[in-house]
Amino acid sequence: AFKSRTLEGLLREKFFTRGLDQEGAGLAHELAISAQRGRVLFVLDGLDEIAKDTRCEDGVAMKDFLRILLQAQHVVITSRPSGLDRSLLPPSIDLELETIGFSPQNVQDFLFKVLTRSAAATVQRFIQQTPLIQGLVNIPVQLDVICYSWDSLPTDGPAVTMTALYQLMVRKLWCKDALRLRKSAEGETLTQEDINQLEPQEIDELMATEMQHLGYLAFKGLTNDHQIEFDGKALLTACRDLKKYRATGNSRHVPPQMLEIMKQTSFLHTADADLDASTSDSEQAWYFLHLTFQEYFAATWVAQHLQQPIPTGMQDYFSCHHRQQPLPAGMMTVEQARAFVQEQKYNPRYEIMWWMVAGLLEGEALQDFFDLLQGVPRDLIGTRHQQILASCLDEARARLDTTVVTKLDAELTKWMHFEIRICCNGYDRSMLGSQNAFPETLLFSSLSARISSKAILVNTLGSRSTLSDEAIRFLVSTLKDEDSAFRTLAAKALGNQSALPKAVILSLVDALKDEDNKVRSSAAAALGNQSTLTKGSIQSLIRALKDENEGVRWSAARAMGNQPTLSKAATQPLISALNDKKNADVRVEAAWVLSSQFTLSDAAIQSLTGALKVKNARIRSLSAKALGNQSTLSEAAIQSLIGALKDDNVEVRQSAAKALGNQSTFSEAAMQSLSSALKDQDARLKSFRAPVFGTSEADIRSIISALKDEEELIRSYGASVLGRNSTVPEAAIQSFICALNDKNVSVRAAAASALSDQFTWPNATIHLLTGAVKDEHACMLPEAAIQSLTGALKDQNGYVSALQDDEVYVKQSAAAALDNQSTLSEVAVQALIVGLSSEDALVGRSAESALSKQSTLSKAAIQILIGVAGMSCLYKYTTVDCAFTQSKV
Secondary structure, X not given: OOOOOOHHHHHHHHHOOOOOOHHHHHHHHHHHHHHHOOOOOEEEEOHHHHHHHHHOOOHHHHHHHHHHHHOOOOEEEEOOOOOXXXXXXXXOOOOXXXXXXXXXXHHHHHHHHXXXXXXXXXXXXXXXXXXXXXXXXXXXXXXXXXXXXXXXXXXXXXXXXXXXXXXXXXXXXXXXXXXXXXXXXXXXXXXXXXXXXXXXXXXHHHOHHHHHHHHHHHHHHHHOOOOOOEEHHHHHHHHHHHHOOOOXXXXXXXXXOHHHHHHHOOOXXXXXXXXXXXXXXXXXXXXXXXHXXXXXXXXXXXXXXXXXXXXXXXXXXXXXXXXXXXXXXXXXXXXXXXXXXXXXXOOHHHHHHHHHHHHHOOHHHHHHHHHHHHXXXXXXXXXXXXXXXXXXXXXXXXXXXXXXXXXXXXXXXXXXXXXXHHHOOOOOOOOOOOOOOOXXXXXXXXXXXXXXXXXXXXXXXXXXXXXXXXXXXXHHHHOOOOOHHXXXXXXXXXXXXXXXXXXXXXXXXXXXXXXOHHHHHHHHHHHHOOOOOOHHXXXXXXXXXXXXXXXXXXXXXXXXXXXXXXXXXXXXXXXXXXXXXXOHHHHHHHXXXXXXXXXXXXXXXXXHHHHOOOOOHHHHHHHXXXXXXXXXXXXXXXXXXXXXXXXXXXXXHHHHHHHHHOOOOXXXXXXXXXXXXXXXXXXXXXXXXXXXXXXXXXXXXXXXXXXXXXXXXXXXXXXXXXXXXXXXXXXXXXXXXXXXXXXOHHHHHHHHHHHHOOOOOOHHHHHHHHHHHOOOOHHHOXXXXXXXXXXXXXXXXXXXXXXXXXXXXXXXXXXXXXXXXXXXXXXXXXXXXXXXXXXXHHHHHHHHHHHHOOOOOOHHHHXXXXXXXXXXXXXXXXXXXXXXXXXXX
């Protein structure tokens, strides 16, 4: 959290940490001005994590300020899907994406970068054989920790559960912390060799105090509206709470320096590590290595309560009957812990924590936990209960009594059949069975026996994010099924896995020869979803481009287009296909693949240039797009693209214009052709053509004419293009000023932004700009417009006049403009001194900054300074400093 509710205040507090230092304040101020001009990209990471801040006492102010940031001209917003308040988002978002982390290829590259080749190969095989791991390594920090712990990972025996994996990783990191914290045993400080010889239980005992503190902090955060960031006060409170609490049942000594010890562990990190020594703990923010580590430590806290009841002699402390004050947040009696499980078992925020609780508990406590899950309240309508049950069972299966496991498996199977009977029509999938936690063995035993259920089994396997070797073998065998429908479904299911073994890819290549076109099409699509393909696979896809079926050709083209880079050998058949005059469809597919490549040979470029003149408009458009992806083109290719600007087909003209817009240099003949192209009546084409113009007088005249175009998009784009030049003719500035009154807000914004980039202003335009500031539409302009308009006032007295304006945004811009002047007149100085007492922070900050740059002030100015210093104003102390640095005082 931060105290200020202004952009400048946020920058000063969080980014320029020496907030009281004049340089830091100045940087914050300048950056805030740049942000108002639309020259800053905001990266707002974790919008869902501050949801609670908009519900606090001053949440209205926080929400209003957050909306300002979210509606910035350039902004990237990240958020988890759950907990996202979409009412905060702007009405229109240019692009919305779902991030998936590391791709399989990224994982492989990372392994061979940080490990030896033999170790990387071992870890890679382990990942491929362990579906659970495949779901974790796409998170970079998780993969990093797994690599660090790889020598402790079991490569044989029972399947690794998520909890077991985290236990291993945590213990590995505890070993590193034990050495750093100079842990001792029997009065002797442990060496690295001593620590390496410790058994897992001995490591747990050695780090029990730290584990307990992190567990309490993690659980307290999750139950406190999913808090993931902790300041120094929160850490200190946790330490104080636990001085009175002994969940382990002994009188373990809590060191007085426990707060500093927590900060030194591998599991708490801070982004404020470079703060100076004078910074208080309350200004530092701490968070767990990753949210899943917070969930793991929270699970250890809950498991302590359920596994080991409150020890004898401490019941009085935890008995509400004997306490006059309630327990601190996060503290629980045994009864409260059990009630918490019952009440929150379906809460998605605690889902991963429940999995890990099941993985940590043993014996009667584990059985009791499943009894709590099975007890009331219970979801009787949806499948939420079965989902959480399957996930917890997956973590605890090896430690539960076999009769209990058999009973729970039977219940899951019964519910899956019920779901299929109610919801599936024979070719759908089971939502319950699609979960990775749902046992594959139950799927095979329940569905593979009957032909009528085989399609559901294949589809369900295909919808799971990771598959075991057994499941992949089953799908490969289904590729040879007598029924072509099953072969098609199997190919689609395999296509959902992006890193299939080579043997499976060869089976899909064979399926490209299947007699059924749907099977061939699905096989081609499956190959296209692979992160990497062999030369042989690509050659098979190239042959599929000539398939008699259109769907197969399209799937093959898509598959090849998904490859980021094709070799010269791979593109040669595509060039031949592009030149194949007998089959237009094949030429289209070849052009489509080539349009996704960014490095093409001269032969390919020559063929694409020739394809701009074929009869098929789709081929012409794709060929222009492919040429546009090349950073440098020959004169012949550029001339052909210029000719395509006059194509009868609008898509061809658009692609040609985009392609030309990507070129950095043009001949004089090219520039003349481009200028005449402004007469094209298609608005979209003209908007794409604007970036290619130069700075000659003819070019500028052409773009000025675009400011008067009947299409709003053309006027907006023309203003933004022309504004890129630091000095433009007076005629252009006059056009900008007229555009400030345009009925379309995007046109006004583009004109204002263009004006803000100009550093010299003709005198004849000043009065027009002054009037524009007070125009009724000015309130609709962005801050960049206000800044540029007020900054257009030529003389300092004009600035002073603006400082006395009734509109606060005019004052802000005038003060900021004066801040850019190295020498100020007496009138301007006196106006700025008065501005120090302004209620608006931006005005006061700019006035303070401008005055601090003046080495000599008049006697009258110093008297006014002293008078202002006696007032109650935000910059009183700066005023005194400024006055007493003058030699005349």
